Amino acid sequence: MSKHGQLEMPQRRRPHKQAPKGGAPLERTALPPVDTLDIAVRAYAEPLKQPSPKRQKKRSAPPSVWTLVFDTETTVDASQRLRFGTYRVYKKSDLAEQGIFYVPDDPLALSRQDIATIKSYARRNRCELRTVADFVDNVFYEIGYHWRAAIVGFNLPFDLSRLANDHEAARAVTFTSKDDPELKVTSRSMVGGFTFRLSESNRPRVRIKHRSSRDAFYQFTSLIRSGRARRGFFIDVKTIAAALLGKPFTLKKLAEELKVEHGKLQENAHGGPVTPKYLDYAVRDTLATWECFHVLRDRFYAYQLTQTPLHSLHSEASLGKAYLKQMGVRPFLEVQPDFPKELLGAAMCSYFGGRSEVHIRRKVTRVLYCASVLPCHLGYPSAAAGTPQRPPVLFANWPFLNRGAPAQE
Secondary structure, eight states, X not given: OOTTSOOOOOOOOOOOOOOOTTSOOOOOOOOOOOEEOOOOOOOOOOOSSOOOXXXXXXXXXXXXXXXXXXXXXXXXXXXXXXXXXXXXXXXXXXXXXXXXXXXXXXXXXXXXXXXXXXXHHHHHTTOEEEEHHHHIIIIIXXXXXXXXXXXXXXXXXXXXXXXXXXXXXXXXXXXXXXXXXXXXXXXOTTTTXXXXXXXXXXXXXXXXXEEETTEEEEEEOOOEETTEEOOOEEEEHHHXXXXXXXXXXXXXXXXXXXXXXXXXXXXXXXXXXXXXXXXXXXXXXXXXXXXXXXXXXXXXXXXXXXXXXXXXXXXXXXXXXXXXXXXXXXXXXXXXXXSOHHHHHHHXXXXXXXXXXXXXXXXXXXXXXXXXXXXXXXXXXXXXXXXXXXXXXXXXXXXXXXXXXXOOO
16 A cells, blocks of 8 residues: 555566577566455354245236336437337237337427328338337326236336336335234335336326346336236346347347347437337337247247246256246245254355455465356256266255155164
8 A cells, every 4th residue: 555545556577588599598577465365154054033924925917928028218318318119919829919109399300391291101011100108108008007917128227217207216104004003014115216207197106116227127116906016027138038049139139039020220329310110110029028028938939848937938957946936846944943053054155156356366366167167147047957977966865855854873
């Protein structure tokens, strides 16, 4: 550390040069001082207050046969204000309606000529034409909320936020038990996210909380209908593609990967005048999103994970957990509640992974090379797959996982 209190970076070693032929050997540069850092280990900690027994959750109704797919187009400045969007409504796999919605009263988003081009395109291509407010109230809420449709998009948080006319930070919500009015439960699951108001009418707002660059939690705020709050069924194709295929995709790359019939068209000049070619591009984006969703949905259904809905799929890990749930594998301490906590603590301390850390630096050290290294997200598949020489880990340890404590020898 310098006298001004700033950290000084160690000087980089110069590359070692070989001595010229017939000359004296060059001296090797000495290693910089060794850094000694503390290594934090995991531990098993028992809560001071035992949690109350969990009540059996009622299984929520699945989405209906309806699906709403939409996409938005925005300006290219810092505000990214909404200009227009396209949507498609499906009943099962049959197209029921396709349309275009636009901002009618913002000259910074659309000029009069732009609006005239959109209206002419809609008439020529038999698309329903709606304002943003009309789309939000009579399509998004009517079909997505009241008809319990799956609401589908690619990078869905961005498109939902473009529909909003107001927002605020999501707050903790306190619920009162229906069975016990004196029992109040506070949920902080969406704290750190945003609450968006989409409609000027008395409609539920939409909460969004990002988990990563490709995943988020979504829910409608509570408006009780028939004694049960409807939280909605939001599906981001970007998220389920990464969960099912193991890597992130753009819409163009995903359409190519899945070999759908209608891929993404060549990009137009976003933010410029609205032309029929630009509208073709926007309409095709929604169609490509639907076709990618359809392929991924069928692939997920082929796994026969009947206890896990598609809208709850967030990552490869959630796919692995869905398999465990389908197989009836219960949590370890639920199966063996009397297992010694000291052994759990020792096991937790011995585990060191899931992060990229170097706590021994600039020190010559013996290392042990592993035969194979698997990324963390492959832990669930590798545990279930096994090899020809060795049975799957889950099957080999089935008595420990699902049938209580092992017999004492």
